[in-house]
Amino acid sequence: MKKRNRLSIAALLAFLLSACSFSLAEDITPPPGLQQQVVESSPVPVSTEALFPLVAPDxxxxxxxxxxxxxxxxxxxxxxxxxxxxxxxxxxxxxxxxxxxxxxxxxxxxxxxxxxxxxxxxxxxxxxxxxxxxxxxxxxxxLSAPPEAMAEAGELFQANCASCHGEDGSGTQDGSDLTDLEQSAAQTSEDFYQIISQGLDSMPGFEDELSDAERWSLADFTRALGFASSARMVAQVTPTPSETGEAVEEPGAVTPEVEAAQEITSGIIRGQMVNQTGEDLPDDLVVTLHAFDSMQLAGTYTTTISADESFTFENIEMSAGRIFVASTEYNGAMYGSDIVTVEEGVDEVSISIPIFGTSADTSVLTVDRLHLFFDFSIPETVQIIELYLISNPTDRTVVASEEGGSVLTFDLPEGATNLQFQDSVLGERYIETPEGFGDTEVVPPGMGQHQVLFAYEMPYERGIDYQKEFDLPISDVVVLLPEIVVKFKSDMLDDAGSRVIEG
CATH class of the missing domain: 1.10.760.10 (Cytochrome c-like domain)
Incomplete structure (x- = not known):
């Protein structure tokens, strides 16, 4: 007989106020239909001054x-x-x-x-x-600073800022390093706009030299200089030798390497399924390729695998810096490749998609964290929202023991009504069971990647004794509820403090 874990919570009505302070909880996904009536208050300040990346974000x-x-x-x-x-x-x-x-x-x-x-x-x-x-x-x-706008801002930077801060913004003896995110990660474009307009220390202001739009454009560009893409932005607008008066070769006298790079306009993506299922994959298995270029989705392509479980995408644009990600759906599970970035001069890229075998043994699964939300905004009713973050630490995808059946089942407390789901309804991903419902979605290998979020209502007058049993082991339980509205008791949980939430 399967061992079950029990959680017991008692919530007693204290008195109602419109302002609510909630017990601290983290890793929370938006619950469906959750509405809290609260008054404006000052949020707990979180310092961001010491936050900065160790390497330039890309x-x-x-x-x-x-x-x-x-x-x-x-x-x-x-x-x-x-x-x-x-x-x-x-x-x-x-x-x-x-x-x-x-x-x-x-x-x-x-x-x-x-x-x-x-x-x-x-x-x-x-x-x-x-x-x-x-x-x-x-x-x-x-997303708010497209490449065209950044290119125009880069020209302003070269004309007005590069002499002190360097062509790439990395600084000189006369100007600070603008690519150092340790110094600038906490700065907004508004902060940079003020500095550009009014000046700072020995740096003069440009309020009289540049228009308001130009100063804002420079501020956006400066904020982005710490990102890995800034080198590409600067390269696009750095003055050429002819613009600076230096000697330049006659038109057409380009090096073979540059000419070859310019000729590459398309290429091939060759892929291979890394089949760990122990069985042949279907010949009509569809593979989808997503391309990202200049930080935007550039295209989506599909193909099917060959008899040797390889796949090929032909005549795909291969511009330097383009990103590719491939994915496929097999036996109800999505599998994806690693991210691949095209390098300069490359016209062929290899990519692989691992596909795992299956198992119906749900005992290998664990709940990393269970979140419980209690919403008392409806008179004489409490809405309870449950969020499960589930891990599969094995190398096999966990599936239902029978076709069309549940992979995981969730019991509901006696008296629960108005069951809702974030991403589906009963009869689709979820199916009704005598004690609650079942989730038919498979659980691929991965830590904390599988989520189940649902809500239901229970009658509430002056108190509720909430008890549940769980099939899977749970590492942590986090409860979020209005501490002024209710009193909360449980021998199984510790108070983690409170947080004020603004509506």
């Missing part, structure tokens, strides 16, 4: 991460119009809005990605490495 690497993890809410162009935005109680931040981006610093956005933002019901992304978080921050800033 927005091109961040493009693929953004497409997978951020675009569903924030939208492809960062205007808050993603496919899941309508499901959120508050609109996602408009990262691609120029005014919004100018008021934010890289350190602030890095903090949001790392810790989440409960004010906006944004989850943290602790599954990303430190460098990946900085990369996606760099890409997010690029």
């Amino acid at each position: 927005p091109e690497n961040g493009a693929a991460i953004y497409a997978q993890s951020c675009a569903p809410c924030h939208g492809e162009t960062g205007l808050g119009d993603g496919s899941q935005a309508a499901e959120l109680p508050n609109p996602p931040a408009p990262l691609g809005d120029l005014e919004f981006a100018r008021s934010s610093s890289p350190a602030e956005w890095y903090t949001m990605v790392t810790r989440g933002n409960l004010d906006r019901f944004m989850p943290p992304f602790n599954s990303l490495t430190d460098s990946q978080r900085w990369d996606v921050v760099a890409y997010s800033f690029s």
